[in-house]
Amino acid sequence: VTFKIVNGPIDVTALVAEVRSDYDGAVCTFQGVARRYSRGREVVHLEYEAYPEMAERKMAQIADEIRAKFGVDRVAMRHRTGVLQIGEASVVIAVASPHRNEAFAACLYGIDRLKQTVPIWKKEVWSDGEQWIGWEHEVSSSEFGVRSSS
């Protein structure tokens, strides 16, 4: 229904209220959450950066795909930017539909596509360095992206 890049905490309850209607027997939400351990390193915090106009457009296009594939038209997405502490949600997707199967399928499809096409970048900040994620398959961290944090 709406697709936004936001700078502060994401209100999941409000997002559920936005998609739910009296026709729906199922509401499925997905939250991507900042975790403490990643690839064997301890994360201090995460930083997300977006290309907001394009990211919101790409999220709306994913909702169009969901409508075509699953017949579900009540979908909302939020992605947060800036600094996130461990345990905070960086992304929330909410889907409502009459029955649960389409809601689960649409929610999974939504997050998978979001990670492929929406221009948003994550930086992991560790106690002894940091790295933009997305590069680790191309080059080793010693070649690119890692530097001392102070």
Place this chain on the structure above:
Amino acid sequence: MIVKAQLFASFREAVGSSAIDLELGDPPTVSELLVSLRRAYPEVGPTIGSAMVAVNLEYVGPEFRLSESDKVAIIPPVSGGGVA
């Protein structure tokens, strides 16, 4: 022709700016843009080779020809398998 390109994330940090101007031939393709960018700003490093380019908020391929009024952005690989 001068092309203004927006930079994000690792490229923005490497160059130290969120937008750059590049002088290119007329009319340049996206692959020519990336070659010039790498020549003018070698600090972007070899990973510029796996960048995508967006024009007017849509991804375009290497043969796409740029026009003066296009809104151009260099898109590093998106964050991928991280959060879930």
